[in-house]
Amino acid sequence: MTKQGLIDQVAESADLSKSQAAEVIDCVVDSIGAALADGDKVSLIGFGTFETRERAAREGRNPQTKEKIKIAAKTVPVFRPGKALRDKVS
DSSP: OOHHHHHHHHHHHTTOOHHHHHHHHHHHHHHHHHHHHTTOOEEETTTEEEEEEEEOOEEEEOTTTOOEEEEOOEEEEEEEEOHHHHHHHO
């Protein structure tokens, strides 16, 4: 499903216009992104948890030249699905 498909589905199920549904989805995504950028965890009971994790620095290789390169440490977003979502999918 694409973002537009999600907008269409939310608009239909919540009896909103497509522009209102798009605004709601954009606000939710922006809010989750802002919380993660601040280092917070976002927990949606029954759906899952969005959080950030530190990825350690490591050594990699350039696939073209086989030369060793250093890959810097960084913070990455992760999602852990909740039990209800896992049960629904399986």
